[in-house]
Amino acid sequence: MADHISTHYVKSGYATSDDIVLSQTPTTRTVLRPALHAGGVRGEVIRQKIGEEGNWADINDVDFRKLPADCGVAIELSTEATALLHTKLTQLYEVQKQKGAAPGDHSYVVAGSDEVVLVTGATRQKAIKELVDGDHSEEFWNELAKKDADLASRLAASQLQLVRETAIRQFADDIATYVSDEDHWQQFFETHPWMLQAAFSSPVFMLRGEAYVGGKRAAGRQGSGGVATDFLFSDESTKVSRSSRLRHLERSSLVGCIEVGADSGDAQEIYSASPGLSGGVVQTRNQMAVAVDHFKSVIGDEFKDLNQIHPKGVLIVGDSSGLTERKKASFNFFRQGLFSMTVITYDELLSRLGILYDVRVEELGEPKR
Numbered sequence: 001m002a003d004h005i006s007t008h009y010v011k012s013g014y015a016t017s018d019d020i021v022l023s024q025t026p027t028t029r030t031v032l033r034p035a036l037h038a039g040g041v042r043g044e045v046i047r048q049k050i051g052e053e054g055n056w057a058d059i060n061d062v063d064f065r066k067l068p069a070d071c072g073v074a075i076e077l078s079t080e081a082t083a084l085l086h087t088k089l090t091q092l093y094e095v096q097k098q099k100g101a102a103p104g105d106h107s108y109v110v111a112g113s114d115e116v117v118l119v120t121g122a123t124r125q126k127a128i129k130e131l132v133d134g135d136h137s138e139e140f141w142n143e144l145a146k147k148d149a150d151l152a153s154r155l156a157a158s159q160l161q162l163v164r165e166t167a168i169r170q171f172a173d174d175i176a177t178y179v180s181d182e183d184h185w186q187q188f189f190e191t192h193p194w195m196l197q198a199a200f201s202s203p204v205f206m207l208r209g210e211a212y213v214g215g216k217r218a219a220g221r222q223g224s225g226g227v228a229t230d231f232l233f234s235d236e237s238t239k240v241s242r243s244s245r246l247r248h249l250e251r252s253s254l255v256g257c258i259e260v261g262a263d264s265g266d267a268q269e270i271y272s273a274s275p276g277l278s279g280g281v282v283q284t285r286n287q288m289a290v291a292v293d294h295f296k297s298v299i300g301d302e303f304k305d306l307n308q309i310h311p312k313g314v315l316i317v318g319d320s321s322g323l324t325e326r327k328k329a330s331f332n333f334f335r336q337g338l339f340s341m342t343v344i345t346y347d348e349l350l351s352r353l354g355i356l357y358d359v360r361v362e363e364l365g366e367p368k369r
Contacts, residue, residue, distance in 0.1 A: 005095050005108045013038045015101035019046075020088045022081040029056065030075060032085060036096045041089060045075055164357045167192050171353070172361060175319065175346050185316075198352045199314050199344050271330040277317060277343075284313040284341060313341040320345040 007015040019031040027050050034043035048056040062073055077085065091110040099108065145152040171188070178184040189196050273281075288311045320328060335343035344352075354361035 003091060003110050005091055005110055007036060007095070007099075007102065007106050007108070009101060009103045009105070010035075013101050017092065020084075022084055023078060026050075028059075030077070030081065031056075032088060034088070034092050036092065036101045038100065041092045041096055047075060161357065164194075165359050167195070168350070168353050168357060168359045168361065171195065172350055175350065195349070195353060196314075196316075198356055199316060199342065199349055200312075269326040270333070271327055273331075273334045277331075277334070280315050280317050281338065281341070281343065284315045288313045288340070310340065315341065315343045316346060316349060317343060318345045319347045321347045 006018050008017070009015045015036045017034045017036065019033050022030045022032055022045075024030075029048050031046050031048060032043050033046055034041055046058050049059045051057050064072070094110060095108050099106070144155075171192075174184070174188065292311060320331060323331060350361050353359065
């Protein structure tokens with residue numbers, strides 16, 4: 001069981017500690033009054049009596065130099081009190097050994113290695129995870145909230161941050177592993193919709209995952225004659241509906257053939273959009289157009305105030321990290337000319353998530369192709 005040792009610096013190389021109650025009755029008690037110094041631990045064993053106002057006062061104030069030779073004072077310690085004295089002296093010696101008589105007021109936790117967790121910068125994540133994931137009772141968290149509401153709130157926030165960091169790291173790994181598996185990304189972002197929120201320029205909330213509009217069925221791909229959009233979002237403030245489309249391409253597939261100039265790197269070198277990129281834009285545009293007429297069949301009357309007239313589109317496509325400067329410029333020219341639509345690459349989304357949630361994505365390594 002963890003114990004606390006408090007010290008108060010008195011003078012050079014000397015500090016006192018709180019009285020340690022060795023035994024007690026309703027009216028009297030025996031205490032150890034310890035002190036730490038450069039040579040070790042010293043102290044006094046004192047008998048105290050409770051006063052009229054309920055405070056404890058020393059009662060064995062005897063000058064042994066003036067006592068007759070056959071007189072003395074005996075303070076008996078029970079087995080339990082003697083064991084406690086041994087335990088406390090051992091703890092005090094450990095504090096003295098490691099910290100000495102440190103200047104100022106200090107409070108030390110003394111416990112076995114299996115009873116405490118030393119939290120440093122390197123072990124912070126593991127410690128928080130073990131605390132939050134531990135099988136603690138509701139009473140434990142209620143008591144923690146009562147004693148330190150700020151700590152309880154910070155633990156909750158830290159746990160959320162740990163979950164986000166883990167998911168972002170998985171995202172970075174999956175970009176390399178699931179190059180063109182759109183079903184994987186569908187499931188991944190349904191599990192982590194907050195990641196897609198980073199692709200929008202304003203706060204949004206997800207209305208539905210994969211939705212099927214314009215055909216016989218509102219959800220899934222089992223209908224006929226309809227259009228599938230991967231995610232439906234709503235702008236938190238303007239209530240504008242937003243359609244998100246996932247499309248994963250090889251990093252070389254964002255731009256197509258060179259249109260003007262040679263491969264010289266100068267300003268005349270421009271590239272057309274690749275068929276995969278332009279096809280993804282057309283798909284998203286088509287979803288936006290069809291959605292205007294068929295959103296009600298998807299979400300029903302639950303969101304009556306949703307603006308269905310001017311939907312926005314987001315296309316998440318490809319990997320721009322390997323593009324040359326001129327290819328990246330051509331890609332930017334293409335997407336900057338789009339209206340009511342945002343095009344963002346998977347690596348750009350990863351970078352944006354790293355900034356938003358303070359995760360150093362550059363340390364996750366270069367995706368292997």
